[in-house]
Amino acid sequence: MLRLEKLVKTYKTGDQALKAVDLNVPEGQVMALIGPSGAGKSTLIRCINRLVEPTSGKVYLSNVELTGLSTGVLRRERRRMGMIFQEYALVERLTVMENVLSGRLGYVGFWRSFLRKFPQSDINAAFGLLEKVGLDTMVNKRADELSGGQRQRVGIARALIQKPDILLVDEPTASLDPKTSRQIMRLITELCEENQLAAIINIHDVALAQMYAERIVGLREGIIVYDGSPDDLKPDILTEIYGKEDWTAVRKR
């Protein structure tokens, strides 16, 4: 469904963030992308929807080559990719409902969106999603009145209202406590399963990745060094991805 071919990103600074990455993500697959800081995880996610422009290589989404598209056509294709960010990227002074509806801005016309007039079907869909993510009693709260976990739930509902084929998720739990992190990961993976949605989740926490993803891809210095099942992610492989460390140690004096 999503296919990357020899994807290269070299920043103007000379940093080679991605070195000819090949990757296939089939329909409905939830994949975790792990690796040390600076490995290229964010760059990879952002090159898929061209928030970061790849230097060379190709990105295909259901056989449409995204890398070849003009900005106008790209905007339309981007609706098929739901983006969920670490920093939630909500509009603080808008309500929960308005933030979720902003996910429809790519669909409703300019004037309607300018006046924030959304069709009733969109409002119903937003209610349905807010119920799913457990925020149906908070539709009229302002985004700046919510906790981190609640904000991330709004971000998830906003991504889903686009009816995407794939979710691109960048560090969804980085600022959340352990329990909320698990709840958010569970919510994302359950929604993916329910809607036959694929996902690429860039995540720091290896244990969380193993718990919720069906496939793990390990990136190191812009190269995929592991691609396999969560169960096969043994200490020698973690060393390959992150560098030498005693992965079996449980307590440090």
Ligand code: ADP
């Ligand atoms: P990760 O998400 O795995 O931490 P990134 O994709 O953020 O990794 O970064 C990969 C590499 O690209 C790093 O060496 C980083 O310094 C570099 N990089 C990231 N963004 C930029 C940028 N905007 N300009 C220059 N170099 C960048």
